[in-house]
Amino acid sequence: MLFACALVAACQARPAYAQQMCAADLNGNGDAADAGEMAYCSITTSGQHQCPLEETACLAAPSGDFSCPLGPQFSCLPKNGGATCSPHACADVASNPIVEEPPIEDPGTAPDGPVDADGNCMGTVEIFGGRAMRCRPPGISTTLSNCCKDKGKIVKDGMGSSVGSIGTKIAVAKGVFTGMSAAYTAFRAGATAGQAANAGANALIIGLDPTSIAISLAVNFMIEVLLQGCDQQDMEVGMLRGSGMCHEVGSYCTSSFLGICLQKARGHCCFNTKLGRIIQEQGRPQLKAFNGNLWGTPKKPMCRGFTPEEFQALDFSKMDLSEYYADIEARAQSDIQIDMKERVDAYLKAVGE
Structure with missing residues (x-):
């Protein structure tokens, strides 16, 4: 992937003990692709993993035991002197890759x-x-x-x-990607976003016929998706x-x-x-x-x-x-x-x- 690292890539950079994830369809739309519906699990003082999604404080009994208000099937894990539970299980990413x-x-x-x-x-x-x-x-x-x-x-x-092939228009789109690559290279080398966009615009003008593309919109496009x-x-x-x-x-x-x-x-x-x-x-x-x-x-x-x-x-x-x-x-x-x-x-x- 050319641009910013995705969550899955970031996972591989974390310590082995932290490579656990959980995901849940919280808004009922059939997936867990929305913000706040996937997370890395935290490790508790007992060495177990806890999913932060819908994490709930456990109730303390006079005996000192804790119970999860979400149901007895969910474990209470120690946290900050108390205990919390979550209805969502953690799983190891190495054993269960995305x-x-x-x-x-x-x-x-x-x-x-x-x-x-x-x-x-x-x-x-x-x-x-x-x-x-x-x-x-x-x-x-x-x-x-x-x-x-x-x-x-x-x-x-x-x-x-x-009545021609879409190949012509795909070539134009690929040309903008070439400009995007030039902009990204400049950005990684220390250029500002504006300077990077100029580098990309120069690549566009050199490689494409201006009659086939709106250069100004392409430049704005590069700035928007740069990262x-x-x-x-x-x-x-x-x-x-x-x-x-x-x-x-x-x-x-x-x-x-x-x-x-x-x-x-x-x-x-x-x-x-x-x-x-x-x-x-x-x-x-x-x-x-x-x-x-x-x-x-x-x-x-x-x-x-x-x-x-x-x-x-x-x-x-x-x-x-x-x-x-x-x-x-x-x-x-x-x-x-x-x-x-x-x-x-x-x-x-x-x-x-």
């Missing part, structure tokens, strides 16, 4: 497939294809930072590339999602301890343009091929593009493209539809020749 799911690995459909001697496409033609990706809300792996937070319209949309526990895919999704190019499929657990979820992730299908995302969202329900399984699962989003036959079967008169129209200045809706149809027809003709 289970981490890797980021979603989906390179997307290659933009240039094999062709025969006459130039005809021999592979599968996909229109408005996307890529499965994930970002992570606050949790143990992100040092409680929200790596799914929209970062604004950093990546610029463009209808001209609407967060977000990885490269978190950052890519944050930029594409904020630019309106991602459809969220749902959430799943990506980090757990003794079966208790400590970190969730949100699976997405991210597309090359906002238009591609809108047409996918409104086109899939029209097609039988997607019935009952519009987007796959949060852990394994299905982000394939339309086949030429599926695309030709779409009824655009039933689609609400107002979200996209709002981004286009001084153009009539009918003109945009005609322009879009002409571009797609030209693309289909090109790949079919």
Whole structure:
């Protein structure tokens, strides 16, 4: 992880006797990923471990014994002359390691497939294809930072590339990560946050076409996440999602301890343009091929593009493209539809020749 150490990493730096954790779903939302729902256990004077979550003072009896008001099944451990108890058990991290799911690995459909001697496409033609990706809300792996937070319209949309691969936009996102790396290196070398951001901005300007990215927003993005526990895919999704190019499929657990979820992730299908995302969202329900399984699962989003036959079967008169129209200045809706149809027809003709 490039940025600040997560709680799991900090655990390994503690003495062996202190490598015990506890976690609990205190707010009833199905995980223990929120602040205050996971903790290191403290060691008592008797050498036992005590979970600080919902720690309660024990009641002293005249005989000198203690009883836990949470129930007799919970042990009272000596503390500060008295005793406390907790309903949550401690467990050794070395014997029960935190289970981490890797980021979603989906390179997307290659933009240039094999062709025969006459130039005809021999592979599968996909229109408005996307890529499965994930970002992570606050949790143990992100040092409680929200790596799914929209970062604004950093990546610029463009209808001209609407039938192309998402690879172009992913390359832009990776370019911002390169700038982030330069900023982080400068910060670790003693630069101020402002100086580090300038170093990152210089890397951005050198490596990217300014027409593809909002440089000022990218710089603000670098400053905001400079010390967060977000990885490269978190950052890519944050930029594409904020630019309106991602459809969220749902959430799943990506980090757990003794079966208790400590970190969730949100699976997405991210597309090359906002238009591609809108047409996918409104086109899939029209097609039988997607019935009952519009987007796959949060852990394994299905982000394939339309086949030429599926695309030709779409009824655009039933689609609400107002979200996209709002981004286009001084153009009539009918003109945009005609322009879009002409571009797609030209693309289909090109790949079919």
